[in-house]
Amino acid sequence: MKRSICLSIAIFFMVCFFGPDIIALQTSESEELFFSSNQAYRQGHFQEAIDGYDQLIRSGHKDGNFYYNLGNAYFRLDQLGRAILNYERARLLMPGDADLNFNLSYARDKTLDDVSESQDLVSMTFFWLKDLSLGELLLCFAILNFLFWTAFLIRLFFKFEWTYYVSIISLILWIIAGTSFGLKWSQLNTDNRAVILEQEVNILAGPDMRDTVLFKLHAGTIVHYERSEDGWSLVSLPDKKRGWVKAGSVEPVITEANGSLALLKTGA
Amino acid sequence: MKRSVLVPLALFQFMLISFPVMADVSVSMRLDREEATIADSINIMVSIAGARESDSMPVLKGIEDFYVTQGGTSSRFEVINGQVNSGIDYSFFLQPKKTGTFVIGPVEIAVGGKTYRSNKATLKVVKQPESTGADRGPLFLTAGLSSAKVYVEEQSIYTLRLYHQTRVSNISLELPETEHLTFRQLGKPIEYRSFYNGLSYDVVEIRYVLIPPEEGIYKIEPSRMKMTVAQPERRSRRGFFDDSLFFSKGRSVAVASEPMELNVLPLPGEGKPSDFSGLVGSFKINSKLEPDTIKAGESATLTVFVSGRGNVNRIPDLKWPEPDHIKVYADEPVLEVKEDAEGLSGSKTMKWALVPGKEGRYKIPSLSLSFFDTKTNQYRKIETSRFCISALPGEVKQIQASTDHSNGQKIEGPVKKAVKELGHDILPIHASIKDIGKGSLIRPGGLVFWFVFIGPFFIYAVAFLGLKLRKRSGGSIALLTAKKAAKKFIKKCRQDGLSSNDLALCFRNYLNERFGLSLGSLTSEEAAEILKSEGVSLDTAQKIQAILKGLEDAVYTGKGQNACELREEASQLVRQIEKEIR
Structure with a gap:
């Protein structure tokens, strides 16, 4: 012992x-x-x-x-x-x-390729999300969390009018910061963007070289990665075009190694 | 009254005198028809607008093949919405000497020492129709096609003429219905005098254009015209009012034209261009570039004008490839369709603004249009001219820099120019990084994370619970004290040697502890009121009041050394109070 x-x-x-x-x-x-x-x-x-x-x-x-x-x-x-x-x-x-x-x-x-992503209502409302990283949003939320509880603590002992207003304002900011953090987290976890790596790739109707060529994409075009099957990846475009591409020709932006959890753990 | 009549008259006279020539003088000429027989008399109307008199009679050009008779002169003067219009109309009658197509005009006339010229007009003089031998009577309708054999989309003119020697009115027309063939009226009906089979008739002429969309033989059924024909009444006594204008009966009459046949041929396949526009007729193309020398960044206008006769509605919007370094901005094309005796004609105007991006000399490619020419029965291709646009170095907008200081003086600074991009490249790598390997201060699960996110909440929770507990414990002490107050009082009452004053003090302490009060002194009335307000019955409160009154009396009269008599009663009343407020 x-x-x-x-x-x-x-x-x-x-x-x-x-x-x-x-x-x-x-x-x-x-x-x-x-x-x-x-x-x-x-x-x-x-x-x-x-x-x-x-x-x-x-x-x-x-x-x-x-x-x-x-x-x-x-x-x-x-x-x-x-x-x-x-x-x-x-x-x-x-x-x-x-x-x-x-x-x-x-x-x-x-x-x-002229592929443009349309903005959704959430992105337009929380327009600051695209300019702030998850870590920055976490820091903002942490500071506002501290202010929020401090304001409520003060309110517990001193029930003045100003403490009431400070509490309400800090509550609103706390909700906004918390929602922003949650949305960013959600965006990162659902971000399925992938980038075409080769100069020109054929997008086929199925995961087979003999399948019909639906359209062609070029290096740097951002597509939505859906799933992989036998060395092929199913990708789609914002205008609903879909097709299969050789797995090595496309790579997701977010992988398990750099996903939202990894970003947070490494202090992004 | 006289004055009110004279003033407008004077003003009118003043206007007549003061506006001998009111506006710009213009001369126009109009024929009453565009086609006539050699036996017809054609009326020419020469109108002079903007003048009330001319220096001489009009001189008509191109009438060498006609006998001319003057019809008369009339002058006009009208004031509409303050706008004064005046003019003179000269009428002439022409009798053709021979058949053919003649260009009449222009008419020249001198007004105010200046010679003005009118427009020209074309007149086609044909032979007089051969006598059919049969007298067609005083009223009949004829129909005719300008061409009985046409190509698809080529226009043919369908002309209806009503010949009448008697007065007619209330004319209504019923056109034949032929599949795929529409009748589009060309202008208003015209009226003139003409000869038919050597007889003089008044003629009402209506023209329609037919554009067959498909090949084949189209049978055009007779057109029907209904009208009221004036029928003079027979009167024994003839006189001025015997004229049919005033006294006549009308009878309804219907006449029909002869049936026609239109043979529509397909467009020849041979020589058909791949970019055939579908236009059939006669067309030409004109183009201009204005200006042809500009500064880079400024715009020049290229105008293409396609005009002709035929199915003008099908003139296409021309497009051309955008040349390098020139931005092209197209205007909305403008199509104008005109109707005349010969059918449809018109034009389409297309404009483009050309903006060279940088200095240089640029070739503007020509634009072409193919159509089927009905005069030569061949496909033709027409092209715009080739242009070159010279772009001089652009003028950079200069902004005069000035600094507005607080003292209000403006100091002239250096001349600023727009920043011009000379190249494109990515920005360099980031060579210095702070604290490699260190993550951010706040990480989930880390000490700071818990402290920042859970710590404030924890502190708040502890403070909140502490306050609650404190409040609750404070209440419990008060309750215990209240519960103990009765026992304390009864215990005190049992003590020996208790004076009236002591008993009164004991009762005051009892009330203080029992009801959480802090009374320094207590009268019998106050005690009764407190008890009543705490829910004690009136009887008990009055009894307590009586005891306390007795104690007060004993204290103030010096007889209160011993309160033995009241102790037992006071104890019982306190027990009663406890029961009642429980």
């Missing part, structure tokens, strides 16, 4: 003393990789830069800047589809970034 207690205490102290150092070591390695990737990009070694950013992302660093830089590197290699894919992923993490929005807009201009 005593032994186990001693062991636990020892582990606790080790974690307390050496834990931060281990994390710091990892961070230092990541920083080194990041800067070397940046250097490779500047020297025109875009594939090397892509490998570096990719490694950073796969190691769990879901930073919007990594996706942004990765998108830039793919753009330089004329891989418009992958560039837009990574810009879109970066946008999930830092939607308000001006550089990102500029580059994404420029890349979209280079796409060949």
